[in-house]
Amino acid sequence: MAGNALHIRNIGSHLEPGFAVVIEAIDIDRGEVVVLDAASGTGKSTVLGLVSGAIPSDDFPDSVHVVAGQDMSPGAPHPGPQNLGFVLQTNTLVPYLDIRSNISLPLDIAGMRPDPDWFGHLCARLGIRDLMQRKPHQISVGQRQRVSIARAFLGRPALLLLDEPVSALDPANAEIVETLISLLADEAGSGVLLASHQAARGIFASARRTSYELRVFEGVSYSVFGGGDAALDACPAPRKLAGGVM
C-alpha cells in the first residue's frame, strides 16, 4: 500500500453551506515531508483536522483513511502517540500542568511510558531542558511552541501533523525551529504533513507539495487538496466529487 504513514482517498467536510474542504488523495511515507501548499483561508487546518480525525469526514464514496496502517474512519479508536503527533498553530498547552507533564501528556493518556533517553534528547535539541518545572504561562511563546513540538515527537509518531508551527515566531527563530523539526522527524522516522504559508522558503522549500485547486460544482465551492497527484490517476477527482456531494 502506498503511504505507510498516511494513505487517504476522498475524505472531506462541509464546513458551511456552499463550502467544503476535500482531500482527494494524499500518501506520505515515513521520513517523507509533504507540504500543504495553499493560501490562507483555503482550509489547510481543516485538512490537518480531517487527517487527525479531529474533524470527522462526511460521507464520501470510496473513502480511505489510514494512518500508520490504522483505520481512521469515524468512531475508530485514537491512533495513539506512536502513530500520530500534532503540533498546533496555537501551541496550546494545558495551563495547570508543568512543562514535563505537558510533554508526556499524550503518552500518559495512552498509558505508555516515555523513553527517558528520547525524552532527554528531545528536550536538549529543543532547548527546553531547564523549563521542566515551569508552567506554560511562565515561558515565552517560542518556548511554548518548542514544548508543543516535543509533545508531538515524544511518541516517535509515524505521522506528524504541523499546523503553521512557526507562524508566531520571528524569522530567525522560525528557521531554527523548522530545522529542528526536520531533524527530529528524521531521527524519529516520522512522515510529516506541514501546513505552512512560509514553506516556500527555508528548509521545507524543496519538500513535495500537495496540489490545491478550488472547484465549483452546483453552487458549492470545493477546496480540493491532493487532486491531480500521481495517486489521483486511479481516482478521478470530478467524478468522485460529483458522486460524493450530490
Next chain:
Amino acid sequence: MARSRLPWSLARRELRHEWQSAVCFVAALVGILAPLLVMLALKNGMIGTMVGRLVEDPSNREILAVGAGRYGADFYDGLAARPDVAFLLPSTRSINAQANAVRNADARQLERAVTLIPSAPGDPLVGAPAVSDGTLWVTATLAEKLGAAPGATLEMIIEREIDGRAERVRRDLSVGGIVPRDLYGRDAVFLSLNDLLAVERFRDDRTITPDTWTDARPAPETYASFRLYAATLSDIGPLLKHLDALGAQARPRAENAELLLNFRQNLNLIYTLLATLAVIGFWAAMAANLRGMVERQRIVFSLLDLLGLPTRDRQLVPVLQGQILVQCGILLTLVIVLPVTFGINLMFADGGPDVIATLGWRDVLATMALGAVTGVTATVWALRAIVSIKPSEVLRRA
C-alpha cells in the same frame, strides 16, 4: 503515570492551579453548611434534652382516668394485652383513695388526708421490693414529714360515718421504700390493691365492721378507676383513642408531652424544609460553578480529546473536582462547627448532663453522603458540556 490516575491528577492539579476559585467555592459552601449544621446541632441538643427529660419521667406517660366508671375483667385483660401499655392496675373511686391520716408513732408525727395509690410489681414509680399486702411505699415529701424510713411502721387511719356516728379503724403498714421526689412530688402512700380495696369496702359497706375490715374477700367484678402508663410518649395518643372507643374517659397527666412531640415533629419539618432549600441553592451554585470551570477550560478539554483522552475520563475531571470541593467544604465546616457546638454547650451549661447542641456521627455521615450526591448530580450540566466540546475547537482557536 498510570492512565487510570490521569483524571484524578488533572482534577487535582487544575484545582490547585485555580486555587482562588476553589477557595471561594469552598468558602461559599461553608457559609451555607455551617449555619445549617449549627441549627441541626441545636435542634438535636435542645429538643433531645427536652424529650429525654419527658421520656425519663414515667409520670409523663401516665394516663389518668376521669371520673368513676365500671371497668370489668374484659377491659383490663384487653388493655394489658396491648404492647403500648407499660403498666395497668385497677383502682378505687378517688373519694375512697384517701386515708384520713397516716401516723408514725415512733416519731410522733401525723399527716392528715393522705392520698392512697394502688401499686403492684412493675409500677414505674415504685422500685424493689414492690408493695405487697401489709407493706407500702411513701413519697419522699411524706416520708420527710413523718420522719419515716424504709423498715419503719406507719399507722394508717381510716374513718367512716354511719348514722351520724364516726367509726375509725387503724392498720399498721411496713415501709418498703421511698418514692423519689422527682417521680412523685406530693404526699402519698403506695399500697397494695387489696389493702386499698379494704379501705373502700370499709367506707362503702356498713356490714363490714372494724373487726372484719381487713379480712380476705373475693375481688369485685368491676372497678371504678385504673392506673395506666403507656409504653412510650408516642403511645399516649393511640391509647387515648382506644380508651375513648371503649367509652372510658381519660386524659394524659402531661398535656405538654404531646405538644412537645408535635413541636419536635414540626421542628424536624421546618429544618428539613430549610435544609432542602439550602441544598437546592448549593446544588445550583455548584452546578453553575462546575459548568463555569468546564467553560474556562474549554480549549484544554478540546486538546485532551484531540490527544485521545476518552470522553469518560474527561467527564471524570469535573466529577472529581466536585467531590474534592464538597468534601473539603464539609470537613472545613466540621472543623468550624464542632468547636462552636462545644462552646455553646460550655456557655449554656447548667452543671447537668444535658447538652444544648450536639451532632452525632450519623449527622456527619449523612451530611457527607448528601454532599457527595449533590456534588455528583450537580456535575450533569458540566458533563453535557464536555460531550459538546469537539477536538476540532483547539484547531480553529486561532
